[in-house]
Amino acid sequence: MKKIITVIISVFLIFGLVGCGNSKEASKNQDKKTIVVGATPVPHAEILEKIKPILEKKGYKLEIKIFNDYVIPNTALNDGELDANFFQHIPYLNKFNSEKGTKLDYTVKVHLEPMGLYSNKIKKIDQFKNNVSIAIPKDPTNGSRALRLLENEGLIKLKKGELVTKFDIIENKLNLKIQELDAPQLPRALNDVDAAVINTNYALQANLNPTKDAIAIESKDSPYANILVVKKENKDKSYIKVLSEALNSKEIKEFIKEKYKGSIIPAF
Incomplete structure (x- = not known):
């Protein structure tokens, strides 16, 4: 009987530790402190550089990965190599999802680049x-x-x-x-x-x-605003919300206006 009780207690302890581990892992994924974002160099990476101090004040570090095409940033995001990307507009994202079967979504509009x-x-x-x-x-x-x-x-x-x-x-x-x-x-x-x-x-x-x-x-009322894109299941995670808020901040609106002199305009 003592052996049976010992086994039962051991099983409960093991499952308890696993549950605790899963809880910690879930918490880590919910609010990771280093956010990896893929972007094309200009103006996307430039804009992202400007939100680093905003994120740091809230306890987050931003890592920017540079891409020079319009396909790899989405495949890298879908494969989990990135937490988000910033390079595309909504019609392109919709077309990509339709053709590739991905479930990527956007959180905020950031700017418009008139073609x-x-x-x-x-x-x-x-x-x-x-x-x-x-x-x-x-x-x-x-x-x-x-x-x-x-x-x-x-x-x-x-x-x-x-x-x-x-x-x-x-x-x-x-x-x-x-x-x-x-x-x-x-x-x-x-x-x-x-x-x-x-x-x-x-x-x-x-x-x-x-x-x-x-x-x-292109007319300034174009529907092709550039957006922050994430995996659909991550839209409501804390680090994505903080990232989205930073990109739609007053500081970024002023930066876009002053830096690009109308060649790029805020979309928020």
Whole structure:
């Protein structure tokens, strides 16, 4: 009987220790103190650098991992290598989730990067002539966004729809040659094409200012605000809430306004 009682007590102790361990692990995951965020260099990493002091005051450390493409930051987040990422807008996130079967979600909108049309050869829209070559981003959402910008400037006409491609052009009087390239390559392509529609983060890296250097620029009421993205099950965790609040703070709003002079604007 004593042996049986001893065994029972041992089992309870083991399960109690396991439960305690699981509780500690759950608490650790709920409120981890080092937050790892993936971001493209400009302006996302720059903005993240500015929230480090805000997070430190609340007991958190921020680790920023730099990426130069639009796919790996999402796969790394989905695989648990990141706690969050900051580089994309809502239409791109929705498209990625649909195609990859991921369950990523966003917490806050941070800023808008108006997409611009740039050229080393052409200064004004009315200078576009027959057979001009224009490079646009290769990914579906930014490619669609670029084509809408060209349409708004009267260079082409497109079918209706949320996402369009160059095959949805229904009027192209100038016979414009639309080339699709990976977004990071677009600034370098300006020497090889007549013009290019470039995302602001890559334009800034190439010392191109949308408000000064772009022939045409996206409207400020564009729906393509950049967002903080996390795994859906982590949205309500304490460290994500603190991170989201820091990115939507008064300090960051003022930083965006002063640093980027209208080339990037707050979305909160």
